[in-house]
Amino acid sequence: MSSKPSSVTENNAQVSPQTAEPKTIQKIDRRPLKKAAKVEKSASAFRTISEVADELEVQQHVLRFWESKFSQIAPLKRGGGRRYYRPEDVELLKNIHHLLYNEGYTIKGVQKLLHSTRGNLTGRVSAEAVNAPAEAAPATSNTKKEELQSMLKEYYKKRK
16 A cells, blocks of 8 residues: 555646546746837827826826815716826826925915916926926925024024
């Protein structure tokens, strides 16, 4: 008698008791899928939430959150709740992104600014500032930081 159980073969594959043949195990191909070539859309084309998120370099949930905070952002919603952003929506989102991430506004501050300008930020945020590289922003914020630190030092000196 053999010391091995009857349900195991030499290569450790399971054997069904009725047929006495080893079951074949399918191998799953785990190679990453090839990404499709990026196609440029026209300027007037609608954009999906993933396209806008990639363009602004933020997560999709951030855009959904901004929709809840800014009533001016109203993408078209199709079947299944899929969002399509108009070119005007994308421009507004770029302006909001610039104000929040580069100029240091808070959500409430941008809301007030949108309310006071009736949703038109083009006069407040120039196209050059929105499309400017991110390297330009830290230089101005460093000078602001130094200025605020010197003001704080003066305040503490006068307080003593």
